[in-house]
Amino acid sequence: MIVTTVWVAQSARISEPPTVIYGRITERVGAFEFPITQGQLVWNLRTTGPGARDYQLTAQVERLGGGRFSYRLTLPHEVLAYDLNVDPKALGLGGTGARVLHQSVTLDGRLLTLAPGTIEGFALEPSRRAGRQRIDLYLSANSPDTDGDGLPDWWEDQNGLDKWDSGDAASVLIGVTDSGESDPRLSSSIRTFAEWRAEWFPNSGGDLERFGLLDDDDDGISNLLEYAFNLNPTQSDAQNAGALPYPINQGGRLGVVFRQRALATDLTYQIERSADLLEWTDASPELEAVANAFGSTSTATTWVERAELPSVACRFFRVRVGRQ
Numbered sequence: 001m002i003v004t005t006v007w008v009a010q011s012a013r014i015s016e017p018p019t020v021i022y023g024r025i026t027e028r029v030g031a032f033e034f035p036i037t038q039g040q041l042v043w044n045l046r047t048t049g050p051g052a053r054d055y056q057l058t059a060q061v062e063r064l065g066g067g068r069f070s071y072r073l074t075l076p077h078e079v080l081a082y083d084l085n086v087d088p089k090a091l092g093l094g095g096t097g098a099r100v101l102h103q104s105v106t107l108d109g110r111l112l113t114l115a116p117g118t119i120e121g122f123a124l125e126p127s128r129r130a131g132r133q134r135i136d137l138y139l140s141a142n143s144p145d146t147d148g149d150g151l152p153d154w155w156e157d158q159n160g161l162d163k164w165d166s167g168d169a170a171s172v173l174i175g176v177t178d179s180g181e182s183d184p185r186l187s188s189s190i191r192t193f194a195e196w197r198a199e200w201f202p203n204s205g206g207d208l209e210r211f212g213l214l215d216d217d218d219d220g221i222s223n224l225l226e227y228a229f230n231l232n233p234t235q236s237d238a239q240n241a242g243a244l245p246y247p248i249n250q251g252g253r254l255g256v257v258f259r260q261r262a263l264a265t266d267l268t269y270q271i272e273r274s275a276d277l278l279e280w281t282d283a284s285p286e287l288e289a290v291a292n293a294f295g296s297t298s299t300a301t302t303w304v305e306r307a308e309l310p311s312v313a314c315r316f317f318r319v320r321v322g323r324q
Contacts, residue, residue: 024072049098067288255304
């Protein structure tokens with residue numbers, strides 16, 4: 001009797017911590033930006049060097065980080081070596097200086113564009129494993145806008161507006177652009193409150209904290225708030241549309257719209273809410289940004305609650321400004 005013994009070699013693999021790519025997906029219409037938080041993301045990559053090949057990874061688009069981000073894509077890694085095999089779905093890590101190149105990205109079949117300034121790829125090497133990269137994405141072509149009000153149909157559907165009625169856009173768009181900024185000092189690249197005082201009040205000195213409490217134009221807005229909301233401290237502009245934070249109701253979801261300085265390095269903005277105007281709590285965990293309007297030096301952001309407010313309830317919002 002002849003006995004034959006057969007040894008079957010098992011494919012050896014060594015997994016490495018993955019690279020994570022995350023970011024925000026938006027559609028830009030004029031000066032406005034509309035976050036996208038639904039759909040299927042498909043990302044096509046290509047590696048260079050030994051074992052070069054094409055990869056296709058997918059991720060579900062959803063609200064992440066309190067609405068600040070739209071997706072999280074995980075790139076699995078395995079060690080690339082002579083006696084090891086790499087899973088077809090994993091990117092091999094060796095010591096050859098290979099790179100990962102971004103080929104194309106789509107959302108439900110629609111082409112997306114990488115944010116300006118994004119590098120075309122990254123090095124594929126062991127020292128970069130477990131890395132995190134933020135890459136923001138934009139729709140390459142605008143979506144349908146049936147009523148021509150500047151709001152994409154999908155966004156109106158998602159936020160309880162009527163895509164056949166252009167009149168409801170006013171509740172979102174009025175007062176949130178930087179039109180009307182005629183004074184050149186309103187569009188300067190000021191980054192701190194001290195620089196702002198020197199620009200608007202060159203002969204003013206003394207304690208900066210005390211100066212922030214003053215109201216030089218007698219419009220009821222202190223100098224610090226004039227700075228924070230990018231207003232003119234020499235003119236009474238408290239009644240101008242969008243000058244100060246104002247409430248908004250989008251399909252039963254309540255929120256607030258306010259402007260903040262885009263270049264400031266010494267300001268903090270915190271949205272608080274209350275049911276009785278007595279006790280206030282941080283509202284940010286329950287809010288999401290649903291629209292942004294970009295000006296030369298300030299950004300107007302629309303924040304609304306994720307859940308609709310019951311008809312019998314009451315809600316108040318305020319924006320607390322601090323200097324750090």
